[in-house]
Each structure stands twice: as structure tokens, then as C-alpha cells.
Amino acid sequence: MAPKLPNLSALPGRTRAETQPNQQQSQDQIEGIPQPFESDFFTNTLLDESKSHEAGKEASSYQAQPARNFSSSARYGLLSGFDPSYYRDWLFEILSCVASFVVLIAIIVLLERYDQQPVPAWRQGITLNTLLALLATLCKAAFAYPVLQGISQLKWNWFTKRRPLIHFEAFDEASRGAVGSIRLLVATRGQISSVVVAAILISAIITSTITQAAVTTSTRYAPGDGTATVRPNADPSLFKIQASEGGIWNKTVPEFMESIWTPLNETYPRLAPTCTTGNCQFPPFSSLAVCVAMNDVTDQLNLTSLGLYPNSSFQMTKATLPNGLFLEMGYSEWGTLNISVPTNYESFTDAPNATLSFGNRPDLLRAGLVDVAVIYGNESWITDMHMYRAVEVLFHLCVESYEVQTVNGTASTTRTAVLTDVVTDMQPPDPLLTNSSNSDDGVIVLAGPKQDRQNYTAGLNLLLGISMPLVDLLPGTYRGAEILSVATPFSLALGWAVYHEGPFTSGNSTSYGGDEEMRQTILNIMQNIAIGVTNVLRSWGGSPQTGTPYQLETYVIIRWGYLAFLAAQVVLSALFLLWVMIQSRRLKTEVMKNSVLATLFAISSEDKALLEAEGEGEPSIIHQDGNSNNDMSTMAKRSTVKLIKGERGWRLGLVGRDDDDGDGDDNRVV
Structure with missing residues (x-):
């Protein structure tokens, strides 16, 4: 066992050279220990015991010289003095x-x-x-x-x-x-x-x-x-369709019947697109269509008293328009109206003389189809002859622009524009219609939107196929007390909407809501009819508009x-x-990084011996059967080392430890 090192704190002023004999004795006692292989990093890790005094001088010399005591010429950066071996290490x-x-x-x-x-x-x-x-x-x-x-x-x-x-x-x-x-x-x-x-x-x-x-x-x-398609109508051959075949007629009647019973505040559905994915987008497009215009002609009514109704006390009144259309009813008659149209198509071709209020709209008259007059009482119970009202409704050809899309299986069509620009007027038809099936007489050409750059054509047979069902289905009379006996399908639908579903009714009472509300009810039903007829036009011919099907x-x-x-x-x-x-x-x-050999030979055998020898004087630092981790940590905390480069390489030199006895001395062992 190596002898205890003298307490350096008890020998003030003594240098390591003065304590050299004791250190020499310590080295002599461990001389028989085999020396390990010196690593490439630490060529002088284990000091030659025979030269321990020289090593002591060397350590003392490095104590006096800081580790960064380099000359200014030696302080160079990473790229200066390029050394390939240095970069190979990294x-x-x-x-x-x-x-x-x-x-x-x-x-x-x-x-x-x-x-x-x-x-x-x-x-x-x-x-x-x-x-x-x-x-x-x-x-x-x-x-x-x-x-x-x-x-x-x-x-x-x-x-x-x-x-x-x-x-x-x-x-x-x-x-x-x-x-x-x-x-x-x-x-x-x-x-x-x-x-x-x-x-x-x-x-x-x-x-x-x-x-x-x-x-x-x-x-x-x-x-x-x-698949994503929707039917516009841009087929010029439509005017060649023969009215005698009844194709358009047969399609118009079902659409008419469905449209008139659309709920009051709803719009009749437009022709639905084909969309197999349930979600489709279509580019804007235009189509030949049927539109509606309506004017109030109440001021043109001529009211005439007809005396008492036979065998009753009801006063009879006749309300007549300048074109001869009239409505007769009693003062106390409940919910009465009359819908009238010209008796034949030819009479309406003389449009300026046939219309009551559209003389200032030649564009609409040139594309006109059917003129309708509706005379009605503005309350459910008529008590005054001045409670009669009248409107004129004009069905005419037009070109409508649409935006169509299908979202989650629900199609929606938005009308974005309406244009009635007649390029070619209709020529007078053959009065007997003898050659109409193979003739181009009666052609009407309407211009499409500027961005469309396309004209839309309709011939006499097409016009007849649209207008004739309307002429037959629109006229009728509605009397609240005699609904089933005098009403036609359309007059029943219109009368029911006006007098039972309008905004001016509430429960069983009849409270008038205003002329504008009543006119709007009539216009809504007429517009739904126009949409139904337009659906017939769009479904009859023309190339389908292709859209884009979308999938989630x-x-x-x-x-x-x-x-x-x-x-x-x-x-x-x-x-x-x-x-x-x-x-x-x-x-x-x-450049040693995590080299195991560098760590193994970091502390020289002399410094290891000094640490062990110093620990002999303190209990539990070194034991014959092993080390105590806690005591080793204590020694490591108290001991200080420094990386020192000697003649034979780098090593961690023991340069002292923290003061543990309170005397102000750091108890250096160097």
C-alpha cells in the first residue's frame, strides 16, 4: 500500500520539488504495475516512473502557462492553414x-x-x-x-x-x-x-x-x-315540327297541369340536368324560352249596372274591357274571376290592335304567343261595384340564360338574364294552314346574349304547338259558390290561389291585403306556366350542354x-x-470525440496514484473490495483537472481540488 501523502496545507510555501522524495517513494511502490498501451491520442498518458521528476516540472510549467497561451500567429480559423487530415477526422x-x-x-x-x-x-x-x-x-x-x-x-x-x-x-x-x-x-x-x-x-x-x-x-x-348534361334549346330545325303530330301539344298539357298547382310561394322546377354523381357544375348557357309580362289594366274597365239578379236582391254588374272581354257578377257574390283569351290565333297577329297595354313594348309583341285578360274582384265579398280589378298577361318568346348546378343530388337552376331581341319578324301564315307543315313561313329569329353569339329560331308549327294548348287551357271562370259547376282546371287553380291561399286571407275570414299582393299571386302562377312550357321547349330538341361531374x-x-x-x-x-x-x-x-482509448488514458498513472494515495487518509474513498460511487463522486467534485499538452501528447492533468477545510487554500497537489 502506498504511504499517505503529506498534508500540503500544513506545509505552507513548500513546492512540489520539495516533496519530491515522498512522491518518488510512491512511484517506486507502483513500479511493478504493468503499463498499458499508449493510445494515438495520448502518447504520454502513462508517465515513465523513472522520469517522474521531469513530469512534475512539466506539470508545474503548465500550471504557470494558461492553456490558451498561444502566439497570435497560431490563432487561425477553421479554413486557414487547410489540413486534410483534420477534416477527415470530422x-x-x-x-x-x-x-x-x-x-x-x-x-x-x-x-x-x-x-x-x-x-x-x-x-x-x-x-x-x-x-x-x-x-x-x-x-x-x-x-x-x-x-x-x-x-x-x-x-x-x-x-x-x-x-x-x-x-x-x-x-x-x-x-x-x-x-x-x-x-x-x-x-x-x-x-x-x-x-x-x-x-x-x-x-x-x-x-x-x-x-x-x-x-x-x-x-x-x-x-x-x-355523366353531366342539361338540355338547352338551340336547334333551328324546331320550326319544322308539325303541329298535326301533336308532339309539343302532348308534352305541353302535362307540364301545364303540374305548373298551375305549384304552391303559391314556390317556383315550378325547371328542367333538371342529368348528373350521375349527384354533384355537377355546368357552364352558363342560354336557351329559347317562354316568358311572361303583366300589366294592370283596371283603369280600362267599363263598369255597368245590370240591375237585380233574378229572384234575388243581388245587384248585378258587368265589368268590360275595350277588347270585349267582360265579367258579370253580383255585389255580394263570393270570389269571382274570369280569364279570357282571343278566339283564334290569327286575331293576335295583328298585335298593335289586339293588346290593351303592351303597345309601347314592340319587342314583346313581335315575339308574342298568347294574350290573356283576367278580371276579378279584389275582395272575397263584393259590396261595391268599384272593387273590380283587371290585368293583362302576355306570353311571349324570349332567350333566357341559366346557371345550373347539382349539389348532393339536388339540382338548382338560376335564371341570370332574359333577352327579347327579335331579329326576324314572323311572316303572315297561310290562313288555311295547308302548307304549314313543310313551309318556313312564320319564322321568328331571336338573338342570344352577346357572349353567346347565337340566334334562336322558332317557326309557325312550334308557335302553334305552344300557343294552342294555352288558348284551350287558360280561359275559364271561377265563382266561389259554384266551383265545380263552372270552373276549369286553370280557373279553379287561380281562384283558389287568389281567394284562399293569398296573403290577404287569414283562417275563415277574408281580410284584403292589397292590390299588389293579389296581382303578384296571379303573376306567380302565370310564370310557373311559362316555366313548364319552357321545359317542353328545352326537352324537345337541341344538343345537350355538357357539364363536369364532381365526386367527393x-x-x-x-x-x-x-x-x-x-x-x-x-x-x-x-x-x-x-x-x-x-x-x-x-x-x-x-479531435478525440468519444474515443474509448482517449478516455481510458486521459489521466496519467501518476495522477491516478496521487488520487488513490490522497484518498487513503479519508474513509470510504477507496476500499479493498471496490469503490464507493458516492465517495468517488465526492472526490470528482472536489478535484479539478485540466487538458495539458506535453512533449508526448495530451492528457488530463490533476491541477488541484476545491478548498474543503476552510483555510482558503485550494489544496493543490501539483
């Missing part, structure tokens, strides 16, 4: 940094490729998140490796100054992961290097999670496989902000490695 770390940037770029390219695109369907059930997680893991491994190696090298740079030996263990633990980096942060008291290390390693725990959060999905409608798809949304986390880690790790390389170059420390 080759794997540099390649690892490059790999992390390459993987990061690959992630960006991958996500850019699928951003706003449908979710990819790859083989084996591999998803975009799966591939992203793999790349994120590779990137984390790539940027973590140079950080861990940089910590190991930073350990040697740290000891170029006098440091507690316990810091050696803190650096070693930090090179193993995030938990150790926290201990290093505490041990170095928040040095910038330890802060950077802790930030990188701790944040690396959630790298994959945050990176995958960059990918999210949503749903949208995208063009898909299916799931697509990828990239939230690029989440990638900033990974990018910051990659950049920070590269900067940290560069910093360690520059610092090592400036301090001229050997």
Missing part, C-alpha cells in the same frame, strides 16, 4: 449533416408534390404519413449524430481550462441523450454550448410527431367519372409551418458542429 459528422439536409429537402419535395392533391393510394397500405414518419426519423438520426459527437469533442475543449473532474461525467452522459443534456446544462451553469445541446436533443424527442402534424386532410368535390375526394393539406421545427433542428445541429470544429481548431485540441 468526415462522418459532415456527411451526416449533409444527409440531414438532403432528407429535409426530400421531405419538402414530397410534401410539395402532394399538397392540395388527392390522398395517394400506395401499395401495402403505405400512407403519406407513414413515409413522412420514416423520413423524419432518418433526418433526426442524421442531425443527432454530429450533435452527439460534437458534445464528446466539446468535452475535451471544455477542459482546456481548469474544471471539476465531475464535469467529465456530465459531458459523457450528455453524449448519450436528452436526459444527460439536462444534467450538463446544470453542471455548466447554462453555458451557451450546453443550452444548444439541450435544445437539440430534448426537442428531438417530438420531432416525428410535430413533423407528421404538417400533414392533414380535408374533403372537397373534384372532377370525376360520370379526400385531399392533402400541408401546413408548412410545422416543418420549420425540423428545419430549425437541422440548421442548429450543423451550426453546432461547425462551432465545435472551429473551437477545436482554435484551441488546437486533438
